[in-house]
Amino acid sequence: MDRIPILKLGPFLLVTIQVDLYDRLALNLENDLITMVSKTGARGVLIDISAVSIVDSFMGRILGNIASMSGIMDAQTVVVGMQPAVAITLVELGLTLQGVHTALDVEKGMELLQDKIGPDYLQEQDEEEELDDRTE
């Protein structure tokens, strides 16, 4: 297997990472997701990493890239299910996942995304606020 399936759920894309990724697979995922966001106009990306036991700076950078590229195309990125040991380790490693939201599980992640895009639908031209969001 050299590609991870991407599921489309309404305005969102969902990816479930089931194994610790080889670099090539991780890079493919980054490309595929960015392509999918631009093709489908998705407003959110959910990445389930509950089965991932190690996130090093390489993997962290890929998650960050996905978030910043998606952000440019107006989609928010949520990483869900990060194992506590991984979260603790990331802090010590010194890695802050810029622009990446986190949630406990896919359901909570969906809620978060819905909250995030909800106001956008109502007041579509509130561009200043959106810019602030993205540069956080």
Add this chain to the structure above:
Amino acid sequence: MQIVREQDVVLFRNRVREYSTKIGMSLVNQTKLITAASELVRNMLKYANGGQVVIEIISKSAQNGVRLTFTDQGPGIADIQQAMQDGFSTGKSLGLGLPGAKRLVNEFDIQSKPGEGTRVTVIHWKHGR
């Protein structure tokens, strides 16, 4: 263990997992050690085209630990102090590998000579201290 290609990163991490499980290291400490190991093995591949890693179980005052020795015959590091700084990278990446690995393990040692290669040794004890 020889490290020559990208796939060796995950294989090597699994080996470190086996050793640390064998001595009963907690999950958090395993995760810290393996993440540090992942950074160091990546550096070896990226900057020195690979190298060798030795995994050993060692003990000190009745506590076991895992020692990893990464040796490569790459270009070496001219300014180690600079390389150990957060955010310093000649590879357009995050520059967190060396300083982050040092924070994650109990003992960290780096020796390098330009033109000869680099050796990094890390130790992580069962109880993480």
